[in-house]
Amino acid sequence: MVITLVRRVTAACLLGAALSACAATPHQAPRVTRPAPSTASAPSTASAPSTTSAPPTLAPGPGGLTPVFKHGSRARGRTVALTFDADMTAGQGARAAAGEHFDNPGLIAALRALKVPATVFMTGRWAEEYPDQARSLGRDPLFEIANHSYSHYAFTDDCYGLPTVSGDRMRADVERAYAAFRKAGVPDARPYFRFPGGCYDRRALKALTPVGVTAVQWDVVSGDAFATDAQAVSRQVLEGVRPGSVVVMHCTRSAAPTTERVVRTVVPELRARGFRFVKVSALIGS
Structure with a gap:
């Protein structure tokens, strides 16, 4: 499961991984495309879109590589996207069976x-572990479901201690996640992908080109992974948000226990500052 992103190379790193950006490729210019559904694309085959147009994606980067999106326009209104990583690794089933919570219903209730x-x-x-919750989120128009891999294994070497997916298995890992969403009843998973740990390189971007996804990073790290001080996390978010920001947080109770309190603090404050909350698709589309 774990995804968490930033700065901890301890045993906790498996979760904290996703919080830090270790991208080796520069941000691609946000040239927006709206491709027609294609059976060659995992996002297309993973769902039956309820709308006539496909979700907006970025055009391929140089050399046809998977494009990378980090934030929206700074000049088109005070919008911000809150994103939440639902992390669980391929090997954590025993921990879930023993009572560890990789979900966070309280956080989802707060967002609603x-x-x-x-x-x-x-x-x-x-x-797979929480199919009812996955289906509920996927069918709620307030949310959109995007891909964070099947196994939460890293797509580069030396990514915060995460196990590594081999180059020839990267595409299959992403497609397996879309298949799991479909089996759980998610009707319209988005063609967006977040690398576990935020770690990627040219090889990873090339491996995912046939899938047709836009890789989504972030420009604001909340610091909620393993945090116990909700006020400190809230300050970090409020100090970092700018127009068009993408904020990365987590919806895993065991690894990010303060996130619900953070949301209940930062949402009213950001609205008071004139910010409007949108999904990632809205930032990409703008």
Whole structure:
């Protein structure tokens, strides 16, 4: 499961991994495309879109590589996207069976109560463990489901201690996650992918080109992974948000226990500052 992103190379790293950006490739210019559904694309085959147009994606980067999106326009209104990584690794089933919570219903209830649109980057293993919750999120128009790999294994070497997916298995791992979403009843998973740990390189971008996804990173690290001080996390988010920001957080109770309290703090404050919450697809589309 774990995804968490930033700065801890301890045993906790498996979760904290996703919080830090270790991208080796520069951000691609946000040239937006809206491709027609294709049976060659995992996002297309993984769902039956309820709308006539496909979700917006970025055009391929140099050399046809998978494009990377980090934030939206700074000049088109005070919008911000809250994103939540639903992490669970392929090998954590025994921990879940023993009572560890990789889900966070309280956080989801808070987002619904506050009417905050959000993008959930889900691992296939999480969808298998919590199919009812995955289906509920996938069918709620307040949320959109995006891909965070099946196994939460890293797509580069030396990524915060995460196990590594071999180059010839990267595409299959992403497609397996879409299959898990479909099996859980998610009707319209988005063609967006977040690398476990935020770690990618040219080889990883090339491996995913046939899948047709846009890789989504972030420009604001919440610091909620393993955090116990909700006020400190809230300050970090509020200090980092700018127009068009993508904020990375987590919806795993065992690894990010403060996130619900953070959301209940930052959402009213950002709205008071004039920010409007949108999904990642809205930032890409703008």
